[in-house]
Amino acid sequence: MYKNKHQWARKIGFGFRPDDNIPLDINAWNTDQLNNEFPSLGLNKVGLWPEKYNFSIKQRLERLDKHITYRNKVQAENIDRQEKNKRVRASKEEANVDKYDVYKLWNSAIYDNDIFKQRLLHFWTNHFTVGGSNGFRNFVIGDLIHNVIYKNLNGSFDDLLYLVTTHPGMLDYLDNQTSIGENSIEAKSRRKKGKHAGLNDNLARELLELHTVSPARKYSETDIRNTAKVLAGWGLFVGDFIELFNNHKKWKNISGNTKLEEFVLEPYIKRRAEPGKKVVMGKTFPSGPKALRKLTNMLANDDFTAQHLSKKLAIHFIGENASKDEVKIIYDTWKKSNGDLAEVHRATLKVAQATKTRKFLWPSTWMFQSIRVSGARFIKNVKSDGGFGRIQDNGRPVYEPKGILDEIGHNFWASRQPDGYSEKKLDWVSTEHLDRRIRIASRIFRAGASRSGEEIADLLDFSDRTKLAISKGRNSKEKFIIALCSSDFMEV
């Protein structure tokens, strides 16, 4: 049981800042966490994230297209190579909006009041990992996080699954834009020219293995292949999405969504799709773009998906030693509500509130909690006129928000494997990881922490052993670092 409200806010969120209003009725607050809109107030009391720094998927792809057009123009010019590179870099920096996306993730974790939803956002972002790249995928990852996942946390899992599966970032990350039905018009035309064309099963495999039913479902290699056939035709390279869209539109390969703003939501190229019916795990799917929604619905509603995800949620919020009974409460809710995420998330809250199991926090969760609970100004709240960029150190810009996430090995924009970051404690325990935590804690101390190490220990009911260690610190900085790097703070 979490009687201490500050600990409870860490168990399911990022903790309370010193200036947060502490709820009197924790159960009402729990419900509000899912149901209400919470303005991002924070230190500078500037209100919500500025609308001009929210970018739709269409805007992102258009900015990228503009950059690439400029890049091609510069590269054709007869000028010095260094000058070319400089101009291209500047153009990309100007076009890419991932700096706003990363900043928004930091800002929300540190200042927003819907902390349970923010933690759920991190959980689902990791579940549906889209690895970043030095190329162009980083232009769209923020859309998946802030516009797709966040906005569907209270919806049904089948909606979320379909939206994520058809997202240009996911389709690009798992190579589906290169998958062409073997009997498609495109494949036939390529074969006539002596070129090879066929399926690429990367997304199909991970859709089954990671995103939904898991290998426990014991599907066959044929099921994977037929899933790839249903998926064939979906997606375009993010880098030349707009140009390819225009080409395909010109050649009438796009049926239905001929407007860009519709096409970006369902990027389906008829010419590349595999005709005919496909059978996946015993169920037959028709040809055409509507088959994918039917397939993701079937996967979303499979019993193995409910088992897989109930367990994953329990492990994330309760800990890797979550009991079978605890998982079952979430699972039963999943089944009863047909994967209604609001219900499932509420069940997760209920189980977390009653558990005695502790979770070793992810590095980023630990860092955001450290900043939040200590009341530090590690990152400035966003101003309506921008003020983005580097993290402040005593008023001077020092750190890149994304760079810090890289340093602690927990960056949703980094290149990484599709299974995402581990939930296992041992995967985060190493001398280098602990070195990073001590260094980060020392930076947070310098960034205007308003609570001392002793105050944090009292506030969170730390053990006597930890309080004793804190008391032995030689100065307030050491005491602060010991508090944040103690087992009591790292595990909750």
Next chain:
Amino acid sequence: MISRRHFLSIAAPALALSGYPVHGFTKEPIEGRIIVIMLQGGMDGLLAIPPVGDDNLFKQRKALVASNPLKLNPLFGIHPNFRNFSKMLKSNEASIVHATSFPYTGRSHFEGQNIAQSGSKLPFSTNTGWLGRAMDFAKITGKALSLDAPLLIRGAPEFDNFYPANIEKTRSPQTALIDLIKETHDGDVMIAIDKLSRGSMSRPSRLRARDPLSLATKAGESMRELNGPRVAVLTIPEFDDHSSIGSTTGHHPELFTLLDNVFYNLKTALKEQWDNTIVLTTTEFGRTVQENGSAGTDHGYGSVGLLAGGLINKSSVVANWPGLASKDLYEKRDLFATIDYRSVCSACIEAAFGLEHDFIIEKVFEDKKIARIYEHIFG
């Protein structure tokens, strides 16, 4: 998989070894070193070491064969980007094992990577790695060149990791502070903090570079030191090339060049200790024999292992070649694995730590059926 019995019958005469037994189960006091390079994502073994003598290679793959592989023997060639590794083959410092895999056919990265590190037959069934367990039996320390401590090395009596921090305006924490933090922890976290406190593996002060090449040099240098770690683990990611893998040039060939230079940097940095070293690659699976629709290859089964180091006496390409005709493929799509890669791991443990083969397969891998192929690899 080839049976133990069958393999023993074709094995070369046992190598004569001399020395003084130091433990009950070791046979000579070699101060061998093992370096594992984990090729994450599944390396395409047929692109790295193409069986150019097998006509079916060109029938199955049209684009994905380098135009100018160096010929190793009538059956095998090597991708031209392995320049340094080819020299090592010539000077009897390298060997290749082909058509091999850990005993896993499921084609999942995550299960496959887990098995390649744990060495067990079931994914996610143990919390220690095969190398860590071998180190435990041989009482040997090691180091991972990564931010985290990979499963492969867990279980060792002492292991550490190295991955230089790059956070401005911070420095290595002071021992007194670390010791106070340690007082609040138990178990694995306490052990890791203790290592941080003791700086047991000579923590560097300023080195910032942490790409595979710099880490390889760092690994070689620290393993050369007296009482330095005898095991190192490095990761090269991004082998999961489902599209535009490349043939003579391209992404996979670029990774070959990187891997080749990692071998070179290790050798250069290890200096005289290279003679006591074996470097081996691991990968979770090979890739499909045929290219997919996007000039890449999907998840498969058999792949190749590259080994180098002074512990090798005579270079060879070890393979029980299964053939590439469609009927010879695993599930009609993948290169069959006819050698259990755990045989390769066992041979390396035997060579570097001096443990007996029977002891290794029983205690480290808990599978008495693993064949001994030591002489084939080390000559």
